[in-house]
Amino acid sequence: MLEITNLHAKVEDNEILRGIDLKVNAGEVHAIMGPNGSGKSTLAGVLAGRPIYEVTAGGVTYDGKDLLGLSPEDRAREGLFLAFQYPVEIPGVSNMYFLRSALNTGRRHRGLDELDAMDFLRMVRGKMKLLGMDESLMNRSVNEGFSGGEKKRNEIFQMAVLEPRLAILDETDSGLDIDALKVVAEGVNALRAPQRAIIVVTHYQRLINYIVPDFVHVLYNGRIVKSGDRQLALELEQKGYGWLGIPNGTLSPAAVAGAESVLAR
Amino acid sequence: MSTTREIEALANQEYKWGFVTPVAEDSVPAGLNEDVIALISAKKQEPEFMLEWRLKAYRQWLKMTEPTWANVHYPPIDYQAIVYYSAPKTQKDGPQSLDELDPELIRTYEKLGIPLREQELLAGVAVDAVFDSVSVATTFKEKLAEMGIIFCSFSEAVREHSELVKKYLGSVVPSSDNFFAALNAAVFSDGSFCYVPKGVRCPMELSTYFRINAKDTGQFERTLIIADEGAYASYLEGCTAPIRDTNQLHAAVVELVAHDNATIKYATVQNWYPGDKEGRGGIYNFVTKRGKCLGVNSKISWTQVETGSAITWKYPGCLLVGDNSVGEFYSVALTNNYQQADTGTKMIHIGKNTKSTIISKGISAGHGQNTYRGMVKIQKSAEGARNYSQCDSLLIGDKCGAHTFPYLEVKNAGAQVEHEASTSKIGEDQIFYCRQRGMSTEDAVSMIVNGFCKQVFRKLPMEFAVEAQKLLGVSLEGSVG
Ligand SMILES: Nc1ncnc2c1ncn2[C@@H]1O[C@H](COP(=O)(O)OP(=O)(O)OP(=O)(O)O)[C@@H](O)[C@H]1O
Ligand SMILES: [Mg+2]
Numbered sequence: 128m129l130e131i132t133n134l135h136a137k138v139e140d141n142e143i144l145r146g147i148d149l150k151v152n153a154g155e156v157h158a159i160m161g162p163n164g165s166g167k168s169t170l171a172g173v174l175a176g177r178p179i180y181e182v183t184a185g186g187v188t189y190d191g192k193d194l195l196g197l198s199p200e201d202r203a204r205e206g207l208f209l210a211f212q213y214p215v216e217i218p219g220v221s222n223m224y225f226l227r228s229a230l231n232t233g234r235r236h237r238g239l240d241e242l243d244a245m246d247f248l249r250m251v252r253g254k255m256k257l258l259g260m261d262e263s264l265m266n267r268s269v270n271e272g273f274s275g276g277e278k279k280r281n282e283i284f285q286m287a288v289l290e291p292r293l294a295i296l297d298e299t300d301s302g303l304d305i306d307a308l309k310v311v312a313e314g315v316n317a318l319r320a321p322q323r324a325i326i327v328v329t330h331y332q333r334l335i336n337y338i339v340p341d342f343v344h345v346l347y348n349g350r351i352v353k354s355g356d357r358q359l360a361l362e363l364e365q366k367g368y369g370w371l372g373i374p375n376g377t378l379s380p381a382a383v384a385g386a387e388s389v390l391a392r
Numbered sequence: 393m394s395t396t397r398e399i400e401a402l403a404n405q406e407y408k409w410g411f412v413t414p415v416a417e418d419s420v421p422a423g424l425n426e427d428v429i430a431l432i433s434a435k436k437q438e439p440e441f442m443l444e445w446r447l448k449a450y451r452q453w454l455k456m457t458e459p460t461w462a463n464v465h466y467p468p469i470d471y472q473a474i475v476y477y478s479a480p481k482t483q484k485d486g487p488q489s490l491d492e493l494d495p496e497l498i499r500t501y502e503k504l505g506i507p508l509r510e511q512e513l514l515a516g517v518a519v520d521a522v523f524d525s526v527s528v529a530t531t532f533k534e535k536l537a538e539m540g541i542i543f544c545s546f547s548e549a550v551r552e553h554s555e556l557v558k559k560y561l562g563s564v565v566p567s568s569d570n571f572f573a574a575l576n577a578a579v580f581s582d583g584s585f586c587y588v589p590k591g592v593r594c595p596m597e598l599s600t601y602f603r604i605n606a607k608d609t610g611q612f613e614r615t616l617i618i619a620d621e622g623a624y625a626s627y628l629e630g631c632t633a634p635i636r637d638t639n640q641l642h643a644a645v646v647e648l649v650a651h652d653n654a655t656i657k658y659a660t661v662q663n664w665y666p667g668d669k670e671g672r673g674g675i676y677n678f679v680t681k682r683g684k685c686l687g688v689n690s691k692i693s694w695t696q697v698e699t700g701s702a703i704t705w706k707y708p709g710c711l712l713v714g715d716n717s718v719g720e721f722y723s724v725a726l727t728n729n730y731q732q733a734d735t736g737t738k739m740i741h742i743g744k745n746t747k748s749t750i751i752s753k754g755i756s757a758g759h760g761q762n763t764y765r766g767m768v769k770i771q772k773s774a775e776g777a778r779n780y781s782q783c784d785s786l787l788i789g790d791k792c793g794a795h796t797f798p799y800l801e802v803k804n805a806g807a808q809v810e811h812e813a814s815t816s817k818i819g820e821d822q823i824f825y826c827r828q829r830g831m832s833t834e835d836a837v838s839m840i841v842n843g844f845c846k847q848v849f850r851k852l853p854m855e856f857a858v859e860a861q862k863l864l865g866v867s868l869e870g871s872v873g
Contacts, residue, residue, distance in 0.1 A: 175828050179820065203830040215825035219843025228839065229829035236830070268843065285829070 128153045128324050129174075129194075129293060134185035136173045143169045145349035146185070151293075154321040158335055158360060159328045161346035162368055167328045168212050170346070171297045175209040176202050189293070203229075204236040208291030210282035212298045212328075217269040225269045226251070226285055233289060254287045258314050259307075275302035283314045294318065295326045300334040312337030332364040347373050420477045426450065429578055432477045436547050436581070439554055449567035449577030456571045462734040463763040463795055464703045466639070466676065474641060476579045476612070536594070542587040543598055546614055549585035556587055560618055564647040564684045564711070572643040572678040572705075576612045580645065583613035588623035588654075597853055599628040615646040619654035621687065626657040628856055639667075639702060644679045652687030652714065657695070659852055661860050664700035666867070671730025671759075674702025681708035682738075685717035685746075693720040694737070695851045697860040699867040702731060707765065709738030712746035712774070719748040722848040724860070726841075726867055727760025727792070736766035736797075741774035741807070750781040753845050756792035757868060763795040770807040777807040785815040786844050788837065788868070838865035 129151040136144040143166045151157055159167055173180045174187065176199035187194040194202065217225065223244075231241040242250060255265065258280055270278050279299050286294055296315065300308055315325065315338050327338060335343070335357060343359040344351045345368070353359065353371055362370070420431050429450055433443040458469070536543050542553060550557050567577035588594050619625050642664065648656050658681075667674025677700075683692035694708040710719030721737035739748035754762040768779045785794035796813050818840055826836030842849070842861050849857045 177824050199824065199827040200830050200832055203828050209828050211825065211828075215819070215821050217822055217825070217840055217843055219846035220839055225826075225829070225839070228831060228835070229826075232830040232832075232835075289829070 128190060130188045132186050134187060135183045136169060136180050137183055138180050143349055147351060151324045153324055156325045156338060156340045158340040158343045159326060159346055160363060165346045166349045167346050168297055171209055171295045171328060174295060175199060204233050206292035208286050208289055208294045210286055210296040210299045214270045214278040214282055216271045218271050220269050221266055222269050223265045226288055230288060251288050254284060258284045258287060259310050260284045276304060276307050279303055280307060280311060283311045287314050293324050297328045300329055300331050332360055335360045345371060422475045423472045424476055428476055432579060438550050441558060442550055446578050449574050452568045453574035453578055456574055458571050462705050464705060464732040464734050466703055469641060477581055539592050540589040541592060541594055544585055546583040546585050560616055560649055564649060564682045565645050565680050569680060573645050573680040576614060576643050576645045580612040580614040583615045586617040586625060588619045588625045590620045591622045593624040597626050597628050611642045613644045617656055618649045619656050621651045622653045624655045629660045639673060640675050642675050642677045646681040648683035648692055650685050650687060650690035650692050653689045654687060655691040657693045659695040659856060661856060662698045662700050663863055666700045666731050667702040669729050676703045677701035679706040684711045685714050685719060688714040689716045690714050691718040695722045698725040698733060698735060699863050704733040704735050706735045707738055711740045713742045715743040716745045717743055721750045722851045723752045724845045724848045725762055726755040726864060727762045728867055729758040732761045734763040734765055736764045738767045739779060741770040741777040745776040746774055748779045751847050752783045753848055754785045754794055755841055756794050757788035758792060760792045765797045767799040768809060769801040770804050772803040774804050775806060777804060779809045781811045783813045787817045834869060837868055841868060
């Protein structure tokens with residue numbers, strides 16, 4: 128479904144991705160781990176087409192087509208979804224209206240009728256319940272004044288409604304309390320299907336306990352330095368990144384997780 | 393960046409309302425003098441007092457100079473090159489019904505999205521359509537008349553309701569008020585008149601659609617709305633103009649009078665031709681709008697969405713004379729390309745416990761310059777007066793400008809005055825977030841801007857709010873880069 132070959136990308140003259148190779152098949156779940164600043168969000172952003180990143184070499188195909196030639200909105204309409212590490216606030220635009228517009232652009236793209244407010248509400252009720260999205264959150268402005276956890280939950284709720292074929296979750300677990308983590312993981316697992324692929328970027332073993340990946344990759348310094356199955360995540364949890372030859376001074380996943388949870392408060 | 397290029401492509405969208413209607417026009421020669429004024433007055437079969445009033449205004453105007461304090465820049469206007477009167481020719485003296493109208497005119501209205509017949513039947517909107525200078529069609533008049541409501545063209549009011557006109561004309565905006573108001577008083581050709589009698593709640597939105605058609609015609613309309621004790625009226629005004637490469641002057645005056653316990657709501661969606669991308673052509677919109685809350689507990693509320701015109705110079709205000717009276721100003725002003733807007737309000741608190749609210753949303757894109765200029769004046773007599781002002785500016789791109797000039801004059805120590813202001817930029821991250829969810833850049837910008845304007849849009853009647861949102865979207869096309 129997704130094939131990344133020798134991908135190089137830079138931002139403002141800094142080369143961040145230095146040759147990424149990764150193949151993701153339909154039905155698979157991949158976890159990407161790695162120390163802070165290693166390029167995980169950059170990879171997610173490049174795949175989604177964020178304009179600040181410039182691809183300098185390599186390529187990406189999605190369903191055999193050139194992904195990098197598509198505009199960000201066309202990638203989205205073709206079923207690529209990014210759950211943002213830092214979801215963006217849009218004052219004055221209701222969360223409900225925003226999501227309905229998003230859904231309708233996708234539906235138009237697929238030649239389906241647009242949903243009006245009533246049909247939309249009927250359609251999303253079950254998913255609101257699944258993800259514990261309160262009606263009041265739906266009527267507030269997009270992410271404005273949402274708590275950290277509410278923002279992440281909202282991302283997964285959007286994903287559940289848009290039903291993407293390729294979902295990339297960038298640290299959706301950070302900032303979530305234990306119960307919320309379970310709810311979000313359930314939301315993700317509900318989307319697991321033979322025709323879909325999911326990439327989760329995370330620092331935490333505990334997410335991987337809930338969303339069991341088929342593959343785990345370690346990204347460091349713009350490259351994938353190690354790939355394995357879920358055992359790799361367990362090993363990292365115990366031994367830190369030093370074990371992989373990543374220099375001391377780089378934070379271990381446990382330390383990162385600790386720091387993250389402090390920051391998320 | 394790919395976004396820049398895409399956005400530049402979007403910038404080539406054209407002004408959708410820029411068609412010219414080929415009808416035979418009845419015009420007076422260009423230029424202004426007492427003879428031209430007499431001719432206008434005669435053509436309109438006005439009573440003597442109107443001619444006197446016009447000439448007095450003209451003589452005052454001759455002694456006045458064009459104001460220069462506004463933050464707008466334009467080459468000098470040649471007032472002798474302007475045609476001050478232009479009316480579509482009709483077979484008889486004036487149209488008695490819609491059937492008598494030139495079919496071309498009807499088609500123009502249809503292109504504007506106001507098929508009068510359908511509106512008459514469906515929308516429940518009484519439309520007084522002003523085509524250039526003469527009011528060509530007034531619908532719903534009979535229904536309103538049954539309730540004692542007068543809604544007609546200004547010319548008709550001058551002839552048929554001259555006592556009311558005499559009593560209220562110039563009572564809120566005197567002919568000597570300012571340069572443009574004086575010019576309007578001398579040469580105004582038509583406009584709308586509305587009187588809602590005691591205790592009557594006008595059951596429908598009253599609406600005027602202004603359109604400047606003839607070449608080099610200044611349009612000088614004049615609107616007067618009176619809500620007598622306990623009356624209620626809501627008025628909608630929409631404006632468009634065809635594309636011309638020269639600039640056209642538009643100097644209108646609107647006066648509102650609210651008696652005891654009366655309410656007037658006045659909403660404008662202004663979409664005059666803004667000029668092209670290089671700043672050629674476009675309407676010069678110099679407008680004086682003012683309401684007088686004369687009675688106790690009276691209320692006047694202005695809502696404006698200003699997206700058009702090359703230059704906008706406009707400060708709809710309220711004189712809060714009656715005790716407990718309320719003035720409101722909700723504004724969205726957008727400048728794109730080389731548009732300039734200097735707009736805001738004046739709230740003058742005179743009566744006790746008077747209250748005013750100002751919400752201004754300025755959006756600047758391209759090379760647009762957007763200035764908020766507002767005055768809150770609290771007289772000594774205004775015991776317990778309160779004002780709240782909020783001025784927010786949104787910048788799109790880095791070649792535009794936003795400026796805020798709030799003037800405050802408080803002569804009563806017990807008054808409460810609050811002012812908040814903010815300036816923000818549409819973020820790359822906001823646009824990308826929307827695009828990642830499948831929306832085009834254009835839709836993303838329009839959604840973000842509409843969110844920014846929400847406080848104002850929710851004050852507009854439903855259909856108008858939808859219209860205003862679409863208009864903002866169109867006016868913003870190609871603005872990000
Ligand atoms: N706009 C920018 N200008 C310069 N450097 C940038 C910019 N954006 C990102 N970087 C740098 O790129 C590197 C990779 O950042 P990225 O956000 O991809 O890391 P990450 O692996 O997601 O880290 P984290 O685990 O902290 O989220 C970092 O060193 C970061 O400082
Ligand atoms: Mg990151």
